[in-house]
Amino acid sequence: MADPNKVYPTGLTLAEAEELHGHVIFGARVFAAIAVVAHILAYLFTPWLH
Template identity: 85%
Template structure:
């Protein structure tokens, strides 16, 4: 019988899945912030975009 503490099909427990999800969300936010900064800098220092 399936273990009710596991989140299938990954085999992680609910706590492990939530922890992993937190890392994914934080990584996405960090990537997004760096991407926004890069776009702002590209706009500010690229004369043909003005």
């Protein structure tokens, strides 16, 4: 029978899955912050967007 501590279908425990999810969310936030800065810089330094 399947281990009740594992999260289907990954085989991770709930604590492992939550830790991995935290890393994914942090990475998405870092990516979004870099994208926002890049868009601001593109707007400021591209004369035809003004």
